[in-house]
Amino acid sequence: MALMPKRVKYRKSQRGKMRGNATRTNYVAFGEFGLQSLETKWVTGRQIEAGRVAASHFLERVGRVYIRIFPHKSITKKPLETRMGKGKAEVEQWVACVRPGTVMFEIGGVAENVAKRALARVAHKMPVKCRFVSRRHTIG
Amino acid sequence: MVAKELVLKAELRKKLGSKHSAKVRQSGKIPAVVYGHGQEPEMLSLDEHDFVEGLHHGHRLFDVQFEGKTEKLLVKDIQYDHLGKKIIHTDLIRVDLTERVEVEAPLIFKGTPAGSHEGGLLEEHLDHLEIECTVTEIPEAIDVSVKHLGIGDSIHARDIKLPDGIKLITDPDALLISCRLPAVTAAAPAEEAAEEGEEPTSPEVITERKPKEGEEESEK
Structure with a gap:
């Protein structure tokens, strides 16, 4: 089942713009390795679910997969061969707004080579170019 | 160093x-x-x-x-x-070289835990320690061996043996790493639901007006 919110204030939302780079969710926080987006795009709930399934299927219940994005935004679409107007269409899908730098998935509890292969499979399911990142120790 | x-x-x-x-x-x-x-x-x-x-x-x-x-x-x-x-x-x-400073030293967990052979999962909770030491004694990293960790075992900040002259600032009870059996993922029921063919429902709308009983009757 694709991800979607349980409760929302308004059913339909405006499309908005996605400017700039990720200023949050832009580092590996929970696992040891992550999949970072290099592009700006909407990632649908179905794509996130497909990524999760691909990772958990590859890992065979070893390690842990963290999903760092959630589709909060509803996208509407008019049916085919419909005339324009008559108000905003019905919700078709839910998407997460992903900017360059967003860490979308994380994996912990497995070796680096395993995590790399698992996240490569996830990257195939994503609509954006991705790169593999590992946790960076802080200096301070 | x-x-x-x-x-x-x-x-x-x-x-x-x-x-x-x-x-x-x-x-x-x-x-x-x-x-x-x-x-x-x-x-x-x-x-x-x-x-x-x-x-x-x-x-x-x-x-x-x-x-x-x-x-x-x-x-x-x-x-x-x-x-x-x-x-x-x-x-x-x-x-100054004699000055004591508070810094964060990264933790490097080394070894394969004993519990991982029984299906245990190693979970890192903290990847650095806050320490106080002189400027010349700042460690590049602190190595922590996790070989002895069985299922249900954990390492806390107080368990780390720091060299002389280095004081721990992090809460001694802070959990650094633990080994436990993997929990059944929360997504498993979702998979089952998908197999059963249940269609996803739309979310509850907080601001949506719900028709009152009186209104319904009047409409009728």
Whole structure:
């Protein structure tokens, strides 16, 4: 089942713009390795679910997969061969707004080579170019 | 521990602001700020290659030459770009060699835990420790062996044996790493539901008006 919110204030939302780079969710926080987006795009709930399934299927219940994005935004679409107007269409899908730098998935509890292969499979399911990142120790 | 001091040449930045900082970065340098010891802060630009090389070799303390003087500076903070690849700015703090400072030392967990052979999952909860030590004693990293960890075992901050002269600042009860059996993932029921063919329902709308009983009757 694709991800979607349980409760929302308004059913339909405006499309908005996605400017700039990720200023949050832009580092590996929970696992040891992550999949970072290099592009700006909407990632649908179905794509996130497909990524999760691909990772958990590859890992065979070893390690842990963290999903760092959630589709909060509803996208509407008019049916085919419909005339324009008559108000905003019905919700078709839910998407997460992903900017360059967003860490979308994380994996912990497995070796680096395993995590790399698992996240490569996830990257195939994503609509954006991705790169593999590992946790960076802080200096301070 | 590594040789702690590295000499870097720096230039004083006279033009400040994001536009001028971007130009500094384009010329292969990193904007930096120096502060501490009650003196006026100074804006510098460091050579990117030398600084990054130094960091990769575990240096935290630098002898920075600028304006005809040399100061001992400790890396206080580093800012990265949005991809976490490139250093865009660094904070350097003035220190004396005898001074005690609070720093974060990264933890490196080594070995394969005994519990992993029984299906245990190693979970890292904290990847650094806050410590207080003299400037010359700052460890590059703290190695922690996890070989003895069985299922249900954990390592707390108090279990880490620190060298003499290093004081732990992190809460001693803080959990660093644990080994446990993997829990049944929360997504498993979702898979089952999908197999059963249940269609996803739309979310509950908080602001939606619900028809009152009286209204329904009047409509009828």
